[in-house]
Amino acid sequence: MPRTVLVTGATGYIAKHIVLQLLERGDRVRGSVRSEKRAGDLRASLQTALSDPTKLHNLSTVTLDLTSDDGWDAAMVDVDAVIHTASPFPLVQPKDENEVIRPAVDGALRALRAAQAAGVRRVVLTSSAVAVITAVRPSNGRAYTEADWSDASSPAATPYAKSKTLAERAAWDFVRDSGGSIDLTCINPTLVVGPPLDLDYGTSIEVIERVLRAKDPMLPNVGFGTVDVRDVATAHVQALDVPESIGQRVLINDRFMWFADMARAVKTALPDRKIVTRVAPDFVVRFLGLFDRSIATIRNDLGKSLSIDTTRARELLGIAFRDTRQSVGETARWLVDKGRV
Ligand code: NAP
Numbered sequence: 274m275p276r277t278v279l280v281t282g283a284t285g286y287i288a289k290h291i292v293l294q295l296l297e298r299g300d301r302v303r304g305s306v307r308s309e310k311r312a313g314d315l316r317a318s319l320q321t322a323l324s325d326p327t328k329l330h331n332l333s334t335v336t337l338d339l340t341s342d343d344g345w346d347a348a349m350v351d352v353d354a355v356i357h358t359a360s361p362f363p364l365v366q367p368k369d370e371n372e373v374i375r376p377a378v379d380g381a382l383r384a385l386r387a388a389q390a391a392g393v394r395r396v397v398l399t400s401s402a403v404a405v406i407t408a409v410r411p412s413n414g415r416a417y418t419e420a421d422w423s424d425a426s427s428p429a430a431t432p433y434a435k436s437k438t439l440a441e442r443a444a445w446d447f448v449r450d451s452g453g454s455i456d457l458t459c460i461n462p463t464l465v466v467g468p469p470l471d472l473d474y475g476t477s478i479e480v481i482e483r484v485l486r487a488k489d490p491m492l493p494n495v496g497f498g499t500v501d502v503r504d505v506a507t508a509h510v511q512a513l514d515v516p517e518s519i520g521q522r523v524l525i526n527d528r529f530m531w532f533a534d535m536a537r538a539v540k541t542a543l544p545d546r547k548i549v550t551r552v553a554p555d556f557v558v559r560f561l562g563l564f565d566r567s568i569a570t571i572r573n574d575l576g577k578s579l580s581i582d583t584t585r586a587r588e589l590l591g592i593a594f595r596d597t598r599q600s601v602g603e604t605a606r607w608l609v610d611k612g613r614v
Contacts, residue, residue, distance in 0.1 A: 277300070280304050280305065282360065283334070285362075285475060286475035286477070287462075292315075292319060294506050294510045303333050304335075305334070306334050307337075316329060321471075340375065340376050352388075355396045357381060357385075359380055360437070365570075373436040394455060397459075400460060401437040402581065404422070406498075406579060407429070407434040407438065417580070425438040441461075456520075460508050460523055461523060463526040464477050464499050465477045465501075466499050467502035468502075472613070480497075485605055485609070487546075489549060490553075491551045493568070493571055498579060499527055499529070500526050501527065501597055528597055529580065538598040538599075
């Protein structure tokens, strides 16, 4: 029986892959956008990506903003489940942290309140690994698990990390107080890589774009957990079908990659291209961070590797993670093919 799934932030890099997978499997999707123009962009990119473009008939759109109450109740009518992905994800952290925290937290609560009012029980929320790993270290070098929570009050937490941690906390608090009316799963991906569906891609792909531009003489000694966007989308869609995921957070990650590992993956995919793989001494990055806010963001992560336990994603949601070294290479080739770099 096809379901109708409301996907908020449907124009996002990850959400477009979620919408694609839902439409491919025959579900009806109501995608939320911020404007009519964005609705047209969304339809155009899905038209190209779908194996059968007639499936686009199952897509409708509604206009919603995380910062306004308008339209949320109407958006929930006849909806079977909500996948709430919308949240600001800026490359450069804003001076005023509330520019990202307020839409993230208020938006999550708007989605949950409207779902509850309409009797929509099932909600999957796109949280982030930054709600798990920020400013906390598991003891004895063990891997991070879903039991770990970031410390949003730490000075080391960026506005974005705070926004995701506080939004996820607010969502679980809402569920706890909702008298059992909402069945929530949170999906917590690490840095998402892999080919976008169109040229309107988000912040995470800009990391690979930066490697490809090869303008930085050296790379900072930082790294990230990484996961393919198609696996992130599958995790959201699978969660809808797996009742055991209700009440759970699920970390989604393939592997930790240093910036230099990413650069090497790009070089392997594009051997003729000049790619910088030299790593900058940490003191240089710390110094540059005094002047450049995009660099300041990574100062606390210099030299820190991490490991993440993904048993839940593999065993509960059945995710067999793609190798993100391949995903990074594929993304780099895609960016070059599209003339972006
Ligand atoms: P993205 O491409 O920037 O998508 C963000 C989406 O949120 C867009 O559809 C955007 O709309 C929408 N949005 C932002 N502010 C909004 C507002 N005030 N009202 C309504 N919609 C708003 O980023 P993404 O990478 O796909 O991220 C999607 C979700 O995954 C976010 O919750 C993010 O925190 C989470 N996540 C991302 C990563 C990653 O590495 N990419 C990792 C972990 C978690 P417009 O298109 O109109 O701007």
